[in-house]
Amino acid sequence: MRAFTALALASVAVLVVPTTTAAATAPAAALAVPDISLTNTKAHLQQFQSIATANGGNRRSTSAGYTASVAYVSNRLTAAGFTVTRQNCTSGCTSGAGPNVIADWPGGGDPNSVYLFGAHLDGVSAGPGINDNASGSATLLEIALTLAATNPSLTSRVRFxxxxxxxxxxxxxxxxxxxLPSTERAKIKAYFNFDMVGSTNGGYFINRITSVPGQTLKAYYDSIGVQTEENTEGAGRSDDAPFNAIGIQTSGVAAGASRAKTAAQVAKWGGTQSAFDPCYHRACDTYPSNISDTVLNRAGDAAAYALWTLATGTPATVVWSDTFETATGWTVNPAGTDTATTGQWERGVPQATNSSGPKQLAATISGTNDLVTGRLAGASAGDYDIDGGTTSVRSPAIALPATGPLTLKLSWYLAHGSNATSADFFRVSVVHNGGTTALFTQLGSATNRDAAWASGSWSLTGYAGQSVRILVEAADAATASLVEAAVDDVVITQG
Structure with missing residues (x-):
């Protein structure tokens, strides 16, 4: 994990991804989760230690140690049958930095639904970088090799x-x-990050614990009686942050860095009131002395639980879907209370607009139509955006089956200029027998936000057996500002 800086703090302030406290939903017939071999994971750690020892004592991104780490991971994944790409970082990286390693498992699953698992492979120059972050890389590598060895039936694609x-x-x-092109972003249903997962005085932290992917990880720890906490120390400081910033749901596991364990955490997890990792960014971050086998083993099994729960098993049954290519009965201003004077929701072929970046996208997720706030571009970006208040649109009635799990999924974006405020918003709700419940709200802010498709999913299992409608709202609700929103590919599944 990178050291805390003011830039890291800024990253925290721009998290913009869907968050929900609804329980994570899984395929009806998710396959049995295999045990991730601690012995094999530790063997990978030994390899990373040996690589650092043979290459100047570290695995910094610009070093021979990093190059050798890339070769080790790439060769193991290629031999296991993965499609492996070494992606050169051509902008924004340190001069001379080695490549990202991207590995796709070719074992089937829906190509429009991808679960991405990631860990940083580099370390600092001060030492071998074993807990930070050979621990995450070794865990990820062993999960990938286990996936290849077991070759389960997949409902979604898996990428490392x-x-x-x-x-x-x-x-x-x-x-x-x-x-990532916007269409590829929309395919990624969740990103899971693994950074410093073997701290010797470790805790059990989950990034964005209330998100759908976070709840999946928490479910594993709950099943073994281990209490978890939100990863506040690592917020904005690891590789989940860039995915948060482009609207992809994220979570992940961490065991703590330089922050001291509190008395309450000692009572809960054991250890001492000292740094979670006493060798954070130091020469003593070595194998085996700076790894907790117990913490490491649980992190690997939690990651495997998330992968097998979300991406394996029998494909879910589609209960209802709408790609907006034909009229299916959505109603604009269903309650008669909308106040927007322009930019009302409509189904149609959207035209691109630009104001300090894209604000309305001509590209849809599928087909040529989407549901958009004023599809025309006009002479300027603000001609047909939302103005004057709220615009709403409601789906036709949808009869939900009596049994779950039931999940609503859709693609969406909210775009606005730097003159927006938190009174501006995009919201998805479900209208049910007991009223209307908000599933997700994305607020505006006084920063420029470009249009980029994101995906969200929320549990509807609590409404099983009811006739429901999906309500989508967007608003320019404060001072006049440039606000656009869109929705595409709405689907409700069972299983």
Whole structure:
């Protein structure tokens, strides 16, 4: 994990991804989760230690130690049957930094649904970087090799990424995230990050613990009776941050860095009131002395639980879907209370607008139509954006089956200029027998936010057996500002 800086603090302030406290949903027939071999994971750690020892004592992104680490990971993954790409970071990385390693498993699954698991492969120049972050890389590598060896039936695609130049500013993951086309971004349903997962005085931290992917990780720790906490120390300081910034749901596991364990945490997890990792960014970050086998083993099994729960098993059954290529009965201003004077929701072919970056996208997720706030471009970007208040649109009635799990998924974006405020918003709600419940709200802010497709998913299992409608709202609700929103490919699944 990179050291804390003011830049890291700024990263925290721009998290913009969907968050929900709803329980994570899984395929109806998710396959049994294999045990991730601690012995094999430790063997990878020994390899990374040997690589550092043979190459000047470190695995910094610009070093021979990093090059050798890339070769080790790439060769093991290629031999196991992965499609492996070494992605050169051509902008934003330290001069001379080695590549990202991206590995796709060709074992099937929905190509439009991808779960991405990542860890930074580089370390600092002070030492071998074993806990930070050979621990995450070794864990990720062993999970990938276990996936290849067991070759389960997949409902989604699975991708592994080993990032370069994290210690210099999250540069490798940011390059990957920022160069993803919008259609590829929308395919990534969640990103899981593993950074410092073997701290010797470790805790059990989950990034964005209330998100859908975070709840999946928490479910594993709950099952073994281990209490978890939100990873506040690592917020904005590791490779999940660039994915948060482009609207992809994220979570991950960490065991703590230089922050001292509190008395309450000692009572909960054991250890001492001292740094979670006493060798953070120091020469003593070596194998085996700076690794907790117990903490490391649990992190690997938690990651495997998330992968097998979310990406394996029998494909879910589609209950209802809409790509907006034909009219299916959505109603604009269903309650008669909308106040927007322009930019009302409509189904149609959107025209691109630009104001300090893209604000309305001509590219949809599928087909040529989407649901958009004023599809025309006009002479300037602000001609047909939302003005004057709120615009809403509601789906036709949808009969949900009596049994779950039931999941709502859709692609969306909210874009606005730097004159927006937190009174501006995009919201998805479910209208049910007991009223209307908000599933997700994205607020505006006084920063420029470009249009980029993101995906969200929320549990509807609590409404099983009911007739429901999906309500989508967007607003320019304060001072006049440039606000646009869109929705595409709405689907409800069972299983």
């Amino acid at each position: 990424a080993f990032w370069t130049d994290e210690e210099q500013g999250l540069n490798g993951s940011r390059f990957y995230a920022n160069t």
